[in-house]
Amino acid sequence: xxxxxxxxxxxxxxxxxxxxxxxxxxxxxxxxxxxxxxxxxxxxxxxxxxxxxxxxxxxxxxxxxxxxxxxxxxxxxxxxxxxxxxxxxxxxxxxxxxxxxxxxxxxxxxxxxxxxxxxxxxxxxxxxxxxxxxxxxxxxxxxxxxxxxxxxxxxxxxxxxxxxxxxxxxxxxxxxxxxxxxxxxxxxxxxxxxxxxxxxxxxxxxxxxxxxxxxxxxxxxxxxxxxxxxxxxxxxxxxxxxxxxxxxxxxxxxxxxxxxxxxxxxxxxxxxxxxxxxxxxxxxxxxxxxxxxxxxxxxxxxxxxxxxxxxxxxxxxxxxxxxxxxxxxxxxxxxxxxxxxxxxxxxxxxxxxxxxxxxxxxxxxxxxxxxxxxxxxxxxxxxxxxxxxxxxxxxxxxxxxxxxxxxxxxxxxxxxxxxxxxxxxxxxxxxxxxxxxxxxxxxxxxxxxxxxxxxxxxxxxxxxxxxxxxxxxxxxxxxxxxxxxxxxxxxxxxxxxxxxxxxxxxxxxxxxxxxxxxxxxxxxxxxxxxxxxxxxxxxxxxxxxxxxxxxxxxxxxxxxxxxxxxxxxxxxxxxxxxxxxxxxxxxxxxxxxxxxxxxxxxxxxxxxxxxxxxxxxxxxxxxxxxxxxxxxxxxxxxxxxxxxxxxxxxxxxxxxxxxxxxxxxxxxxxxxxxxxxxxxxxxxxxxxxxxxxxxxxxxxxxxxxxxxxxxxxxxxxxxxxxxxxxxxxxxxxxxxxxxxxxxxxxxxxxxxxxxxxxxxxxxxxxxxxxxxxxxxxxxxxxxxxxxxxxxxxxxxxxxxxxxxxxxxxxxxxxxxxxxxxxxxxxxxxxxxxxxxxxxxxxxxxxxxxxxxxxxxxxxxxxxxxx
Numbered sequence: 001x002x003x004x005x006x007x008x009x010x011x012x013x014x015x016x017x018x019x020x021x022x023x024x025x026x027x028x029x030x031x032x033x034x035x036x037x038x039x040x041x042x043x044x045x046x047x048x049x050x051x052x053x054x055x056x057x058x059x060x061x062x063x064x065x066x067x068x069x070x071x072x073x074x075x076x077x078x079x080x081x082x083x084x085x086x087x088x089x090x091x092x093x094x095x096x097x098x099x100x101x102x103x104x105x106x107x108x109x110x111x112x113x114x115x116x117x118x119x120x121x122x123x124x125x126x127x128x129x130x131x132x133x134x135x136x137x138x139x140x141x142x143x144x145x146x147x148x149x150x151x152x153x154x155x156x157x158x159x160x161x162x163x164x165x166x167x168x169x170x171x172x173x174x175x176x177x178x179x180x181x182x183x184x185x186x187x188x189x190x191x192x193x194x195x196x197x198x199x200x201x202x203x204x205x206x207x208x209x210x211x212x213x214x215x216x217x218x219x220x221x222x223x224x225x226x227x228x229x230x231x232x233x234x235x236x237x238x239x240x241x242x243x244x245x246x247x248x249x250x251x252x253x254x255x256x257x258x259x260x261x262x263x264x265x266x267x268x269x270x271x272x273x274x275x276x277x278x279x280x281x282x283x284x285x286x287x288x289x290x291x292x293x294x295x296x297x298x299x300x301x302x303x304x305x306x307x308x309x310x311x312x313x314x315x316x317x318x319x320x321x322x323x324x325x326x327x328x329x330x331x332x333x334x335x336x337x338x339x340x341x342x343x344x345x346x347x348x349x350x351x352x353x354x355x356x357x358x359x360x361x362x363x364x365x366x367x368x369x370x371x372x373x374x375x376x377x378x379x380x381x382x383x384x385x386x387x388x389x390x391x392x393x394x395x396x397x398x399x400x401x402x403x404x405x406x407x408x409x410x411x412x413x414x415x416x417x418x419x420x421x422x423x424x425x426x427x428x429x430x431x432x433x434x435x436x437x438x439x440x441x442x443x444x445x446x447x448x449x450x451x452x453x454x455x456x457x458x459x460x461x462x463x464x465x466x467x468x469x470x471x472x473x474x475x476x477x478x479x480x481x482x483x484x485x486x487x488x489x490x491x492x493x494x495x496x497x498x499x500x501x502x503x504x505x506x507x508x509x510x511x512x513x514x515x516x517x518x519x520x521x522x523x524x525x526x527x528x529x530x531x532x533x534x535x536x537x538x539x540x541x542x543x544x545x546x547x548x549x550x551x552x553x554x555x556x557x558x559x560x561x562x563x564x565x566x567x568x569x570x571x572x573x574x575x576x577x578x579x580x581x582x583x584x585x586x587x588x589x590x591x592x593x594x595x596x597x598x599x600x601x602x603x604x605x606x607x608x609x610x611x612x613x614x615x616x617x618x619x620x621x622x623x624x625x626x627x628x629x630x631x632x633x634x635x636x637x638x639x640x641x642x643x644x645x646x647x648x649x650x651x652x653x654x655x656x657x658x659x660x661x662x663x664x665x666x667x668x669x670x671x672x673x674x675x676x677x678x679x680x681x682x683x684x685x686x687x688x689x690x691x692x693x694x695x696x697x698x699x700x701x702x703x704x705x706x707x708x709x710x711x712x713x714x715x716x717x718x719x720x721x722x723x724x725x726x727x728x729x730x731x732x733x734x735x736x737x738x739x740x741x742x743x744x745x746x747x748x749x750x751x752x753x754x755x756x757x758x759x760x761x762x763x764x765x766x767x768x769x770x771x772x773x774x775x776x777x778x779x780x781x782x783x784x785x786x787x788x789x790x791x792x793x794x795x796x797x798x799x800x801x802x803x804x805x806x807x808x809x810x811x812x813x814x815x816x817x818x819x820x821x822x823x824x825x826x827x828x829x830x831x832x833x834x835x836x837x838x839x840x841x842x843x844x845x846x847x848x849x850x851x852x853x854x855x856x857x858x859x860x861x862x863x864x865x866x
Contacts, residue, residue: 043239043767045232048779051221055210057791059799064196067189068803071810075523078122083532087115089544123523130516133816134509141505166479169832173470176497176825180466183818187459189811193804194452200800201445205438207792212431214785219420219427225780229772230407236768237400240761244393247757248386254753256381293706301699302341305658308691309340315684326681329672333685336668339660340692392611399608452808455514458507459815465500466822469493473833483836494834497826504819504826512816518809522802530798539571557588566591577787585777586786653711662696 061068091112117124243250313334321330473493481487532538541547548555549564556573558564568588576586584590666689673685 041239043235043764043771045235045768045771046228048228048775049221049224050779051217051782053214053217053782053784053788055207055214055785055788055792057207057788057795059795061196061799061803064192064807067192067807067810068799071803071806072526074810075526075806078126078523079119079527080122081119083528083535083537084115084119085532085537085540087112087119088541089547091116092547120524123520127516127520130512130519133512134516137505137509137512141509144505145502165832169829172825172829172832173474176466176822176829177470179818179822179825180463180470183459183463183466183815183822186811186815186818187456187463190459190808190815191453191456191811193807193811194449194456196807197801197804198445198449200796200804201441204796204800207796208431208434211785211789211792212427214788215427216424218781218783218785219423222781223417223420225775229775229780232771233404233407233768236764237404239764240400241397243757243761243764244396247389247393248382250760251389251753251757252382252385254756255385255750290706290709294703297699297703297706301658301695301703304695304699305340308688308695309337311691312340312688313337315681315688318681318684321681326676329675333669333672336660336665339658339665340662341658395611396608399611403608455511455812458503458511459812459819462500462503462507462819462822465496465503466826469496469500469826469830469833472496473829477833486833486835490833491835494830494832497830497833501823501826501830504823508816508819511812511819515809515813515816518805519813522805522809525802526798526806530794530802533794533798536571536574539569539574543569543571560587561592563592573783574787574790577783577785578791580782580784582775582777582779583781583783583786586783653707658700662692662700666690666692666696 094108094112316330316334321327470493472489473496476487476489476491476493478487478490481490529538532541542555545553549558552558552564554564554566554568556570557566557568560568566588568591573586577583669692670686670689673682673689676682676685
């Protein structure tokens with residue numbers, strides 16, 4: 001097994017350690033601290049080729065497990081003390097060189113001996129009792145035979161008659177039957193344990209076969225897994241190359257996004273000024289048009305109102321207005337004639353032709369087109385970045401190809417495949433050698449099985465005599481027969497019972513010798529090996545510093561790497577392998593073969609870092625707004641729209657078209673006409689009201705609409721002229737500030753975004769190295785076969801063999817103890833079945849004193865007078 005470990009574990013992953021360390025010596029360079037572990041995109045490296053191991057190191061004993069648990073409970077009663085780890089360590093360390101001379105008399109050794117005796121006290125007591133049994137049973141049996149030959153100890157062929165004889169016979173028979181049944185149970189337990197060993201030997205072959213196949217799978221898959229790790233560097237490299245190919249979009253886009261917060265608002269404000277220009281021009285044109293409409297309408301309306309006022313005055317001069325109550329109404333209407341007049345005068349308002357002409361001149365140059373050029377120049381940042389980093393991208397691609405070649409070359413540097421091929425051949429040869437021993441193992445197991453069966457047959461022989469004696473004695477027993485007249489069948493039963501007694505004395509001490517020997521060996525192996533192996537306490541002993549060798553701190557690294565100072569223990573290796581982790585982690589190979597260190601030195605190449613640090617993007621050639629556009633904005637502010645007398649316009653617009661609302665006036669006139677008597681005067685006044693409404697509809701309403709348009713345009717122009725200088729100044733200042741930022745301070749933004757881009761690029765390599773580290777620790781060369789070998793050894797040695805051996809002596813020991821009551825009951829019961837030579841006779845005739853004549857109470861001779 002040591003050969004397997006050293007060849008199968010060390011050669012697979014550790015070959016070429018010296019050359020790897022020498023190669024790493026001048027490449028020992030930690031990655032830049034600035035390289036973050038948070039890339040923009042998570043890379044998918046796929047799954048490392050996995051292997052499914054066949055061995056399932058688990059054993060369920062089935063029904064016989066009840067017996068195993070019973071034996072474990074018995075051993076716990078015999079030995080309830082916890083595992084003496086400290087005691088064993090002290091004993092080994094203090095006597096590592098062996099006990100010489102009178103060393104055993106040293107106080108520390110005496111103390112250790114007393115502690116060991118205290119721990120083994122249960123075994124010592126039971127062993128002593130077993131030895132006493134072995135020594136005294138033959139002596140007792142010999143004495144018993146001699147005593148019976150002298151017609152003592154129940155050897156005389158005479159049975160005294162007792163009143164409770166039937167009760168005694170029934171008690172002895174029931175007790176013997178019960179004892180025999182338990183003896184049969186004990187024999188069956190021993191035989192089941194014996195047969196279980198034979199049955200499980202076949203399972204042992206399965207464990208050997210599957211474990212070797214698992215080791216072969218381990219050796220065959222490991223190179224492919226390592227190749228897969230190195231090949232996945234291409235995934236990270238391709239992602240880096242993809243980002244480098246799209247550096248314009250990625251880096252330039254980020255620079256664009258950072259500057260966009262300052263640049264776009266300034267350009268948007270400039271673009272909005274073009275809208276303000278168009279709106280101002282439209283407003284001035286609207287003012288001109290509305291003013292022309294109002295001036296023309298004012299003349300027509302004034303003529304219409306004068307004509308209507310004169311006509312209404314003539315109507316009121318009618319003689320009918322001088323009659324009584326009519327006079328008052330006519331006078332009232334006559335007093336309102338002055339209200340039929342214009343209110344607003346649009347002929348005196350200033351002209352806006354000059355500002356409109358200036359604005360037309362300004363709009364001949366398309367400011368929006370100039371601003372769009374600024375947008376285009378700014379949006380061209382990705383192309384600018386791509387053009388300026390073209391040579392850097394080419395250099396990085398070359399270095400990445402070089403690093404990939406180094407990683408693949410490094411994995412191919414060691415003779416891993418030949419070593420694994422030799423290891424596979426070694427496994428095949430080992431399997432053949434082991435299988436060659438199978439016939440011998442079967443033969444030895446057969447001899448063992450025969451021996452155990454012979455031992456069981458000793459008890460079976462006693463049982464056979466017991467049951468045959470009980471059967472013959474019970475069937476042949478006659479209550480009416482006297483002890484001297486018992487039948488042949490009954491006598492045979494008694495003889496068979498005595499035969500069982502004889503064989504019990506012959507075999508019991510031999511059986512107890514076997515029990516004591518197997519009990520001492522099997523019980524101590526269970527308590528000192530199997531139990532601590534099951535709860536992994538035994539690893540703590542092996543892993544105790546300086547336990548195996550006084551000059552080597554740790555046993556396992558000293559054996560594998562000749563470096564006992566490595567903090568590697570058998571327990572930690574077993575735990576990692578039991579969880580199916582990688583051998584790299586289980587054996588802490590990073591202490592000798594730090595693949596991650598090599599990757600960091602290769603991936604985080606100082607030349608690559610130097611190239612990335614030299615990335616520089618110059619944005620000084622970017623112009624957001626040409627000088628023509630700036631002059632255009634200044635000309636817009638100087639068009640003269642701020643010199644217009646907006647208050648004069650608003651004053652006239654707010655006056656209204658006429659002094660009085662013509663509709664109200666017409667309604668009032670019609671109401672007054674209704675108060676007059678029916679006649680020509682009433683009809684005339686109503687006609688004037690209708691004429692006034694017609695004037696309002698045809699002349700006043702269009703003028704009011706023109707006045708509304710004029711009012712909106714004037715207010716818009718007034719607002720624009722009020723804010724125009726400030727807006728133009730702010731736009732020009734913002735444009736100049738952004739251009740200054742791009743020309744002088746954009747390098748900070750470029751540097752910041754470049755660093756982020758580099759961090760993202762190196763983040764892909766960080767993902768790769770972390771993935772490689774995790775894969776080496778968890779997925780590559782998964783060492784489950786190692787823990788399976790240990791577990792299989794535990795199952796075979798402890799569950800298959802030790803538990804069966806302990807169950808065998810447990811059943812056989814019970815039989816040995818039960819032979820004692822079996823001997824006693826058989827001797828007692830044989831008296832009731834065997835034919836006696838003499839018997840007790842009770843006579844009612846007083847003339848014959850039988851006791852006097854026949855002192856041994858034998859039957860008296862027949863008298864003539866009987």
